[in-house]
Amino acid sequence: MPTLIVELKLAYLLVVQLMNLRLRFQDNSFKLLKNNMKNTIIMIAFVLGTSIASMAQSKKLAELKVKTSAVCEMCEAKIERDMSFEKGVKSADLDLETKIVTVKYDPKKTNEAAVRTAITMVGYDADDLMADAKAYEKLPGCCKKDVKPHHDMKH
Ligand SMILES: [Cu+2]
Numbered sequence: 750m751p752t753l754i755v756e757l758k759l760a761y762l763l764v765v766q767l768m769n770l771r772l773r774f775q776d777n778s779f780k781l782l783k784n785n786m787k788n789t790i791i792m793i794a795f796v797l798g799t800s801i802a803s804m805a806q807s808k809k810l811a812e813l814k815v816k817t818s819a820v821c822e823m824c825e826a827k828i829e830r831d832m833s834f835e836k837g838v839k840s841a842d843l844d845l846e847t848k849i850v851t852v853k854y855d856p857k858k859t860n861e862a863a864v865r866t867a868i869t870m871v872g873y874d875a876d877d878l879m880a881d882a883k884a885y886e887k888l889p890g891c892c893k894k895d896v897k898p899h900h901d902m903k904h
Pocket of ligand 1: 820821825893
């Protein structure tokens, strides 16, 4: 979780800032103390701001589960990679056992229909939508849906 790392970093900076403030206080220098107070308040506001922003962002994401015609690990990798480049899609995780891909997306940038269509454009069925014929033709032979699962085979 990159946002968590950023927040930890900011929290650490805040602690450093507070320790600095205490040292300044011992120096009994009022001007510096005032400056540090200002910096610390800015830092706190910044930390709070990023926390709220990241919370708001995680709330915005929608999740969609789509049944695909994936056959093997290669299909899984292809769908996950191609879908991650899709507009508004944050992540795609395919479970080969169920052939269901879980797509997390920003509903402001895309929608369920567009996500399903994008999967068909990768070359796979998406729920009751058929794979795009041209994209399906380009799939390696071992990834065609009429082929039996071949986990044991190397590509
Ligand atoms: Cu495959």
